[in-house]
Amino acid sequence: MTVVLKLGGSVVTEKETPETVDDEALAAAADAVAASDHDVVVIHGGGSFGHHHAAEYGVSTTEGTHDVAGVQAIHGAMTRLNSRIVTALTERGVPAVPVHPFSAADRGADGTLTLPTGQVRTLLSEGFVPVLHGDLVAHAGEGATVLSGDELVVELAPAVDADRVGVCSTVPGVLDEDGAVIDRIEAFEDAAAALGGSDATDVSGGMAAKVRALLELESPASVFGPDALSAFLDGDAPGTTIEADR
Numbered sequence: 397m398t399v400v401l402k403l404g405g406s407v408v409t410e411k412e413t414p415e416t417v418d419d420e421a422l423a424a425a426a427d428a429v430a431a432s433d434h435d436v437v438v439i440h441g442g443g444s445f446g447h448h449h450a451a452e453y454g455v456s457t458t459e460g461t462h463d464v465a466g467v468q469a470i471h472g473a474m475t476r477l478n479s480r481i482v483t484a485l486t487e488r489g490v491p492a493v494p495v496h497p498f499s500a501a502d503r504g505a506d507g508t509l510t511l512p513t514g515q516v517r518t519l520l521s522e523g524f525v526p527v528l529h530g531d532l533v534a535h536a537g538e539g540a541t542v543l544s545g546d547e548l549v550v551e552l553a554p555a556v557d558a559d560r561v562g563v564c565s566t567v568p569g570v571l572d573e574d575g576a577v578i579d580r581i582e583a584f585e586d587a588a589a590a591l592g593g594s595d596a597t598d599v600s601g602g603m604a605a606k607v608r609a610l611l612e613l614e615s616p617a618s619v620f621g622p623d624a625l626s627a628f629l630d631g632d633a634p635g636t637t638i639e640a641d642r
């Protein structure tokens with residue numbers, strides 16, 4: 397069973413304090429991955445590492461920079477967080493290896509992302525746990541822009557033939573207007589009211605963009621909170637299940 401797992405940056409870092417890992421949360425997440433016997437690809441977000449520097453240099457998924465200091469600050473912070481996560485997994489016996497998307501991916505002038513995935517497939521089949529992260533990406537006409545972990549999920553899940561996709565977030569699932577977890581989403585309209593309208597565009601990686609992207613996948617996806625990570629890796633479908641009704 398192949399699982400693509402996104403660990404939200406806010407789950408494993410203290411979002412308000414620059415470059416600070418939430419050690420307890422990271423330990424719990426790493427314990428859960430270590431207890432799983434699936435083939436896992438881990439992707440983590442930026443939390444207080446990438447986002448802090450990206451905001452400082454005014455860089456987003458669409459607004460780029462040519463400032464090399466900005467590129468080094470943002471990418472450098474993400475590699476530091478990646479190293480902390482790889483280390484936490486390694487300490488628990490997980491054969492985790494870092495994969496840095498900035499070294500491989502690019503975006504065309506129209507925003508189209510090209511991400512080589514052969515190395516991730518081979519690492520998986522050789523028994524490793526590739527650990528990728530939201531990063532910067534070379535972007536034609538923009539310099540470098542942000543590549544979000546959610547974009548990586550969408551690219552990698554089909555590339556590794558994922559049986560399941562998990563998005564571990566700070567909320568226990570996709571919430572309806574009353575704050576209750578929506579059990580199942582089969583079409584964007586199922587959650588449109590709570591997510592702010594069916595045509596809302598969201599480049600900041602909010603829940604609407606996540607749901608829209610996860611609906612495009614062939615594999616079923618779950619959005620859940622940190623407390624449910626072990627249950628997800630054990631085969632349960634906690635939080636919200638997102639699977640297009642085709």
Ligand code: IP8
Nearest residue numbers: 441442446447530544545
């Ligand atoms: O937290 C963003 O990744 P995300 C990575 O998955 C950077 O959106 C560089 C801010």
